[in-house]
Amino acid sequence: MTFPVREGPVPSMLDPFGLEVLGREQCLELLATAGFGRIVFTMRGLPAVQPVRFVLAGDAVSFAAPAAGPLFAAASDGVVAFEADAFDPDLEAGWWVTVLGRAHATRRPGHAWPASSADDRWIRLPLDVVSGRRLTR
Numbered sequence: 001m002t003f004p005v006r007e008g009p010v011p012s013m014l015d016p017f018g019l020e021v022l023g024r025e026q027c028l029e030l031l032a033t034a035g036f037g038r039i040v041f042t043m044r045g046l047p048a049v050q051p052v053r054f055v056l057a058g059d060a061v062s063f064a065a066p067a068a069g070p071l072f073a074a075a076s077d078g079v080v081a082f083e084a085d086a087f088d089p090d091l092e093a094g095w096w097v098t099v100l101g102r103a104h105a106t107r108r109p110g111h112a113w114p115a116s117s118a119d120d121r122w123i124r125l126p127l128d129v130v131s132g133r134r135l136t137r
Contacts, residue, residue: 022132037084041074097132
């Protein structure tokens with residue numbers, strides 16, 4: 001069986017909800033434009049969400065967390081989800097990217113800003129599982 005050659009640009013792949021599925025490189029390009037996201041972790045057996053400033057440094061997302069806090073405890077060698085997004089004011093266009101994986105504490109800051117407190121430690125989440133979607137008008 002042969003298929004005809006497609007004329008013109010190849011359309012983007014859409015998910016069942018009509019959202020554009022982003023490739024890994026597109027996701028990383030968008031993450032590089034953001035500086036604020038949310039980390040999802042487990043606290044006392046329940047899901048918890050914490051907003052964080054982050055940087056995309058090489059092959060990981062890095063963010064600070066107070067050493068005595070629940071986020072640092074959960075994200076230190078724990079499986080977490082990270083999400084960053086951007087939407088226009090009327091919520092008719094935008095994107096979101098999710099990173100899943102095992103986070104690790106590091107002494108090497110992966111940041112472009114000073115720590116918010118003296119006891120901040122740095123968490124590094126490798127870019128092992130990356131996915132994203134784009135909503136367009």
